[in-house]
Amino acid sequence: MTEHATDYELVIRPKYGLLDLNWQELKEYRELLFFLALREIKIRYKQTVMGASWALLQPFFTMIVFTLIFGRLAKMPSDGVPYPIFSYSGLLLWTYFSNALSQSSNSLVDNAPLLSKVYMPRIFIPTAPCLSGLLDYGIAMSILAIMMVYYRFVPGISIILLPFTILLTFMLASGVGYWLSSICVKYRDVKFIVPFFMQLLLFVSPVIYPANIVGENLQWLLYLNPMTGLIGAHRACLLGHTPVNFVGLGISAVLTIIIFLSGILYLKRTEKYFADLI
Amino acid sequence: MMASKKEEPIIEVKNLSKQYNIGVDTTYKTLSESVTSAVRHPIKALKDFSSQNETFWALKDVNFEVERGEVIGIIGRNGAGKSTLLKILSRITSPTEGEVRMRGRVGSLLEVGTGFHPELSGRENIYFNGSILGMKKREIDEKFDEIVKFSGVEKFLDTPVKRYSSGMQVRLAFSVAANLDPEILVVDEVLAVGDAAFQKKCLGKMEEVAEGGRTVLFVSHNMSMISSLCETAILLEKGTVIEKGKTGKVINAYLNSGQEATGQIIFSKNHPGDSEAILLAVRVLNKDGMPITEALIDEDIFIEMEYKLLKNDMLVYPNFHIYDQYGQVVFVTSDSKLDHSCELKNKAGDYVSRCKIPANTLNNNTYYITFALTTIYPLHVHFCEKDLLFVTINDPIEGIYSRSKGYSGPMPGAVRPLLEWKLYGPKDSRLGDKT
Numbered sequence: 260m261t262e263h264a265t266d267y268e269l270v271i272r273p274k275y276g277l278l279d280l281n282w283q284e285l286k287e288y289r290e291l292l293f294f295l296a297l298r299e300i301k302i303r304y305k306q307t308v309m310g311a312s313w314a315l316l317q318p319f320f321t322m323i324v325f326t327l328i329f330g331r332l333a334k335m336p337s338d339g340v341p342y343p344i345f346s347y348s349g350l351l352l353w354t355y356f357s358n359a360l361s362q363s364s365n366s367l368v369d370n371a372p373l374l375s376k377v378y379m380p381r382i383f384i385p386t387a388p389c390l391s392g393l394l395d396y397g398i399a400m401s402i403l404a405i406m407m408v409y410y411r412f413v414p415g416i417s418i419i420l421l422p423f424t425i426l427l428t429f430m431l432a433s434g435v436g437y438w439l440s441s442i443c444v445k446y447r448d449v450k451f452i453v454p455f456f457m458q459l460l461l462f463v464s465p466v467i468y469p470a471n472i473v474g475e476n477l478q479w480l481l482y483l484n485p486m487t488g489l490i491g492a493h494r495a496c497l498l499g500h501t502p503v504n505f506v507g508l509g510i511s512a513v514l515t516i517i518i519f520l521s522g523i524l525y526l527k528r529t530e531k532y533f534a535d536l537i
Numbered sequence: 538m539m540a541s542k543k544e545e546p547i548i549e550v551k552n553l554s555k556q557y558n559i560g561v562d563t564t565y566k567t568l569s570e571s572v573t574s575a576v577r578h579p580i581k582a583l584k585d586f587s588s589q590n591e592t593f594w595a596l597k598d599v600n601f602e603v604e605r606g607e608v609i610g611i612i613g614r615n616g617a618g619k620s621t622l623l624k625i626l627s628r629i630t631s632p633t634e635g636e637v638r639m640r641g642r643v644g645s646l647l648e649v650g651t652g653f654h655p656e657l658s659g660r661e662n663i664y665f666n667g668s669i670l671g672m673k674k675r676e677i678d679e680k681f682d683e684i685v686k687f688s689g690v691e692k693f694l695d696t697p698v699k700r701y702s703s704g705m706q707v708r709l710a711f712s713v714a715a716n717l718d719p720e721i722l723v724v725d726e727v728l729a730v731g732d733a734a735f736q737k738k739c740l741g742k743m744e745e746v747a748e749g750g751r752t753v754l755f756v757s758h759n760m761s762m763i764s765s766l767c768e769t770a771i772l773l774e775k776g777t778v779i780e781k782g783k784t785g786k787v788i789n790a791y792l793n794s795g796q797e798a799t800g801q802i803i804f805s806k807n808h809p810g811d812s813e814a815i816l817l818a819v820r821v822l823n824k825d826g827m828p829i830t831e832a833l834i835d836e837d838i839f840i841e842m843e844y845k846l847l848k849n850d851m852l853v854y855p856n857f858h859i860y861d862q863y864g865q866v867v868f869v870t871s872d873s874k875l876d877h878s879c880e881l882k883n884k885a886g887d888y889v890s891r892c893k894i895p896a897n898t899l900n901n902n903t904y905y906i907t908f909a910l911t912t913i914y915p916l917h918v919h920f921c922e923k924d925l926l927f928v929t930i931n932d933p934i935e936g937i938y939s940r941s942k943g944y945s946g947p948m949p950g951a952v953r954p955l956l957e958w959k960l961y962g963p964k965d966s967r968l969g970d971k972t
Contacts, residue, residue, distance in 0.1 A: 267720075271628060271637040294668040298654065298661075305656040305697075376648040377669050378628040534630040535557065 281380075288380050295387035299362070300394055314395035315402055318354045322347040329467045338469045340500045344406045348494045349466035351403055352424070355396040356432050356486060357457045362388035363436025364453050368443050371537045381530045382523065385436040389429055396425070403497065415499035420508075424493045427512055430519040431485055437522030441529045444536050465490050470507065482507055485514040545640060546602035547721060547752050548626075553599040553635035555621050555776075556592050595621040597776045599635070603754065608747040610763040610784060611756045612791050613773035614923070615809075619756050622773065623647060626723050626754065641720030641752065644671055648725070650710030655699035659690055659709055662698055666713045680716045687742075688712035708735055715742045721752045726759075740766075758923055760788050760864025792862055792905055792924065800828030802925055810844070810910075814853060814919040817887065818843040819908050821928045831929045834901055834953070835937060838928060841891040842908050851883050851912065853919065855890035858907035859899075860924065867904065867951045871911075897955035900948060901932035 304310045322343055329335040330342030337345035363385040367374065370384050407414075443449035464486040465472075473481050481487050488504065488511030495503045596618045603609055613619050624630045626637060627645030652669045653662050663684055667677040677684075685691055688709040690701070698706055724743075740762065747753055747766055757763050763770060763784060770787035772780040780790040801820040808815035822839040823829045832838045840857050856871035870892055906928070909921035934945045 267640065267642055269637075269639040269643065271625060271632065271639070273632050273634060288671075290674050291668045294665050298652075298657070298665050301661060302654055302656050370652075372648070372651050373669065375629060376651040378645065379669060379671075531631040534624065 285380055285382075288383065291379055292383045292387060292390070295383055296390040299388055299391035303391070311395075311398055314398040318347065318350040318399050319402055321350055321354075325350070325467055335468050336472060338471075338494075338501055340412075340498055341410055344403070344410050344412065344498065345469075345494070346467055347403055347406060348497055349464075349490050351396065351399055352428055352490055352493045353461065353464060353466050353486070354399065355392050356428050357461070358395065359389040359392035359429075359432040360435055360439075361453050361457060362392070363432060364439035364443055364449055366436070367440040367533065368447070368450075368537065374444075374533045374537050381533060382437070382526055385440040385526070386433050389433045389436060392432070393425070393429065407498070412498050412500070414497055417496040417499060417503050420492060420496040420503060424489050424496065424508070427515045428486075428489050428493075431489070431511075431515045434515065434519035434522035437526040438518075441526045441533075444529070444533050460484065460486070463487075470504075482510050483514075485511040485518070487511065489515075547605045547607075547640050548601075548603040548754075549638040550599055550601050551636050551638075553596055553622075553625065553637060554594060554633050555596040555618075555625060555630070556633040557595050557621075558592050594776050596625070596632075599773075599776070599778055601771055601778055601781055603752060605641075605752060606750045607769060608753045608755065608767045610767035610770035610787075611754060611773065612758075612760070612763060612770055612787065617773040618776040619773055620647075620725065621776075623723055623725055623754070623756060639721060642671075643721045643723060644717040644719030645723035646670070646714045646717070646725065647723075649707060649714055653698060653706065653710060656697055658697055659694045659701070662709070663713055666710065667716075670714060670717055671719065672717065684712045684716050687715060687738075704735070711735075711739055715739065715746075718746075718749075718751070721754070722746060723754045724756065726757050760791075760860075760862075762864075764788060764863065788864075789862070792903070792927065800830045800926065800928070808845075809920040809922050811919050813848050813851060813912075814844055814846050814910050816842065816844050816908065816910070816920050816922060819906075819922075819925050821906065821926050822891075830927065831931055834899070834930050834932045835896045837896050838894050839891050840894065840906060841889060842910075843887065843889045844910055845887050846883050846885050849883075849885050851885075852914070853883060854911045854913060856909050856911060857892055858909065860905045860907065861951055862903055862905070865951065867899075898952060899930045900950050900953040901930050902951075903927055903929045 304313060307313065309316065325346045326343045330337070330346070335342070366385045366388055367381070373379065373384060374381065406412075439449050439453065461467075463481065463484055465481070470478065470481055470487055470491050488507035488509070492503050492508040492511075495501050599618075599622065611619050611622065621630070623645070624647070625632050626639070627643065627647060629645075629647070650662075650666065652666055654665070657665065663681065664674070664677055667680075667684075668674065672680075685694065688705075688711075690705050690709050693701060693705070698709070701709070743753075743755075743766060753766075755763070755767060767784050769782060770784045771778055772787050772791050780787050800822070801818065803818040804816055808817065810816050818841075820828050820839075820841040820843075821830070822841055823832060824837050824839070826839075829838070842855055842857070844855070846853065854871045856869060858869045859867045861867055872890055872892070904927060905924040906926045907921060907923045908925055910919040911917065911921075912919065932940075932948075934940065940948065
């Protein structure tokens, strides 16, 4: 590390810039992001009997309850696919999004010593839970694979869109996480709002019902929620039961990118006060 | 080209200032309080992360330069701005005005064990902590054995840190930090942890770092540590640099600054203390009860502390720590009448604790007094205000009982107590007969 240090010059000045995201620095610290995510994963299931199988059990049991209540009792339409696989394919992405977002929005406050005692790119702190959540997503995917074999679903060519929907969901969770975690440094109300808000959001996302259940004239309202297009596309490209709704996915992509970029902007804008406020 | 590089100072601090907001809610507030204003000015509310009315300058127009390879101590009283300066230098908080140029990689150590997680094993924590301090995984791999050896926790590497004793945790954490090797190392008072043996080991490591030609900025209250490690020092007071230069000179300025030359300090606001006890006043008095800064060696002096207990049934021990000008503790004294077994509990209210230092106890030196109030069960320090007052003991030489007649040379020693002597000589000796 000392060999290339002679030309190194660091200037510390009051921060005025709107966006001074230092790519060089992010690159330099990239291992730390990995370590942060790894730490999240290691801590999450310490001292639990079931360990990482919780990543399976949570969406699995939700799927069973949803199938009984919404599938059997309420006879919710499900795009012509069996209700269990319909709801599970939605829950899979939803569970990732919801867990990543909740952890991300508390991350700065929960890691106060990392703000007040060391320097590192602060943006990594709310990003790490969104990264580590992908492992849970991967584990929970195994149940979907089993269900697909059981119900004889073969994904079509649109499966190539799967990484794209996952990336967008990651960006959405991180973007909202940047906003909420920064706000939470000053306003701890966020801690109470998020769980409640996520509960409500589940019912306006097409997890338990298909998006087309809502009349044509009101669909746009549903698509204001970026998760609508993502869950729809995620399900369509996995099950191949219906073509991917590219308009819906496009709207979600645009909204996600706006939220992601503005989140970075807001976090960079407010981070200079973090150490003084936390 | 190398020559011109060498001449440039490795750290340049120019007109550095930092303003803090002090208000009722410096830490955080709830949404409802700002909802009204947010509704009126939505953009402003999001931008205005720090809009409080009362402000103060933690640092004001600080200027200094540090040469490559210099080991520099930063000293000052509590609240002088040392921590703020370190936080700016380590980029934790950003300055309000001015700038800092650092020509080298910076590693900072404001706390040992930042990011340590109790559930993770020693090994996992070494990697995580190292990476937080700015080490690459490759570097940690290389130094892993050295870190483990230094900490002495080899056997417990795969045990969760929560099962470690607190001493072991500190040793492990320090070992990671001690193996950082950036060009500029910024160190807060982190060596004041661990047991004495380990502290000595840490000090050795620090000296090694300093001799290795690295630039070190070092904050400590321990003047003997500062004077043994640093060749130069900076004295901060109320956010400004009031002295810089050779360590000895700066330490003297520190010791003579701030203390009231009147021999007493009365805290009218910003009382040191916590929610249970606060310090009201401290004094050094002569036998007539007058505040003094100087005394003759054969006079009694009285150290007095006035404090307020804010709760009933507290059992507190007032204690005074006497230091010499090198920062070595001469002795610590506390009110031993207040034994916990005698159930003497204090009511809330104002108290004065006074301690008499008998004549012919101290040597002719200047002594610095730290005032503290402690609860022993469970151990808790309500306040511990360092070097608040000083007293200079003068030795007029003539007619002083503790000297041999006719000898006017120096009498070395941290103290010069008057002890009981007897002489036993030959039976028929004239001297022996006298007693």
